[in-house]
Amino acid sequence: MIKRLLILLMITLISACGSEEDNSEPPAELTVFAATAKVEKLWSVSIGDGVQQQFLKLYPLLLDDSLIVADRNGDVTAINLEDGKELWKVELNTRLSAGVGGNQQNILVSSSEGEVILLDAEGAIKWRVSVSSEILVPPVIADGKVIVRSVDGQITALELATGKDNWNFKRDVPKLSLRGNSSPVVDRGRIYNGLDNGRLVALSTKDGRSVFDITVAVPQGRSELERVVDIDGDAVLENGVLYVGSYQGRVVAVDVRRGELLWTRKLSTYTGVSVNNSSLFSSDGRDLIWALDSSNGATLWQQEKLKARQLTKPVIMDETIVVADFEGYLHWLSQYDGRFIARIQFDDTGILVPPIVRENRLYVINREGRLAAFQVEFK
Numbered sequence: 001m002i003k004r005l006l007i008l009l010m011i012t013l014i015s016a017c018g019s020e021e022d023n024s025e026p027p028a029e030l031t032v033f034a035a036t037a038k039v040e041k042l043w044s045v046s047i048g049d050g051v052q053q054q055f056l057k058l059y060p061l062l063l064d065d066s067l068i069v070a071d072r073n074g075d076v077t078a079i080n081l082e083d084g085k086e087l088w089k090v091e092l093n094t095r096l097s098a099g100v101g102g103n104q105q106n107i108l109v110s111s112s113e114g115e116v117i118l119l120d121a122e123g124a125i126k127w128r129v130s131v132s133s134e135i136l137v138p139p140v141i142a143d144g145k146v147i148v149r150s151v152d153g154q155i156t157a158l159e160l161a162t163g164k165d166n167w168n169f170k171r172d173v174p175k176l177s178l179r180g181n182s183s184p185v186v187d188r189g190r191i192y193n194g195l196d197n198g199r200l201v202a203l204s205t206k207d208g209r210s211v212f213d214i215t216v217a218v219p220q221g222r223s224e225l226e227r228v229v230d231i232d233g234d235a236v237l238e239n240g241v242l243y244v245g246s247y248q249g250r251v252v253a254v255d256v257r258r259g260e261l262l263w264t265r266k267l268s269t270y271t272g273v274s275v276n277n278s279s280l281f282s283s284d285g286r287d288l289i290w291a292l293d294s295s296n297g298a299t300l301w302q303q304e305k306l307k308a309r310q311l312t313k314p315v316i317m318d319e320t321i322v323v324a325d326f327e328g329y330l331h332w333l334s335q336y337d338g339r340f341i342a343r344i345q346f347d348d349t350g351i352l353v354p355p356i357v358r359e360n361r362l363y364v365i366n367r368e369g370r371l372a373a374f375q376v377e378f379k
Contacts, residue, residue, distance in 0.1 A: 106121075
């Protein structure tokens with residue numbers, strides 16, 4: 001576990017994608033441009049103490065009329081999307097570590113002690129159970145089960161109604177891996193999840209049986225550090241194709257019907273990917289932003305002007321992508337050529353969790369536990 005914590009601190013000392021260039025360069029200075037979109041802050045509220053300097057992504061859960069947010073200290077709060085007012089709040093008195101998962105009726109949070117907690121739509125506790133170890137990504141609901149990914153390499157299925165253990169899948173974790181996990185993707189009776197060893201597994205939601213197991217990234221290099229090929233970023237499933245990225249490895253497209261690779265592209269990412277109809281977007285280990293053709297992995301464009309700014313995963317908004325950085329800036333870039341469309345600074349606190357988008361509104365949480373809503377008008 002100590003090695004898992006230390007490797008995150010060493011990421012900036014490793015060259016990305018096998019390059020000799022060091023990633024410890026200073027953050028890029030922001031360039032001036034003529035904005036072609038108007039960004040307005042609608043409201044901003046405190047939702048607790050945040051994560052401060054800890055590397056924890058406390059993902060919020062976007063529902064029809066509210067955003068459910070979690071605080072490191074165990075507070076779970078429902079926030080009205082229109083005005084930022086608190087709808088309800090519950091204090092769980094445990095150290096939360098993964099943010100919020102679930103749906104309109106069932107809200108899930110999890111802890112650094114491996115506890116999974118199910119709340120109802122008003123925040124009342126329905127059950128609390130423990131799994132094998134700490135949880136760093138929100139649990140997901142599939143086919144009447146709660147799917148939990150824990151840091152020891154185990155995927156656990158709990159009965160949604162009771163929290164009872166249904167099945168377990170376990171793979172050994174390498175000696176060195178990044179501090180984090182990729183979120184399970186569920187679809188049509190299957191669970192897709194990237195592992196710490198660079199492999200992608202597909203499991204049956206019914207019994208945890210392995211449907212397929214393929215290699216996304218192959219360890220290369222002489223040292224253990226050079227051979228880290230963790231899959232930590234979120235994958236995207238689009239029209240029967242799963243797009244997955246790995247650290248010091250590749251971005252790949254997988255035909256999930258056959259369990260076969262459609263294309264591969266050497267690109268190191270630990271933030272994950274976003275996909276629209278024809279393009280895939282990702283920020284790499286040096287914080288270069290890439291747009292790839294989603295049909296074959298060919299480069300469409302690359303943006304280098306946010307290098308070393310500790311970017312989040314790009315998020316799709318209208319005809320732009322949005323990334324946040326370590327100084328609390330939000331950057332909008334054109335999907336078509338990577339040019340800057342707009343920029344605004346939330347505050348000077350870093351942002352770890354990718355922004356949440358609904359139509360022309362964007363919601364973002366900073367390290368200090370402040371949540372804001374922005375409205376964007378594209379010209």
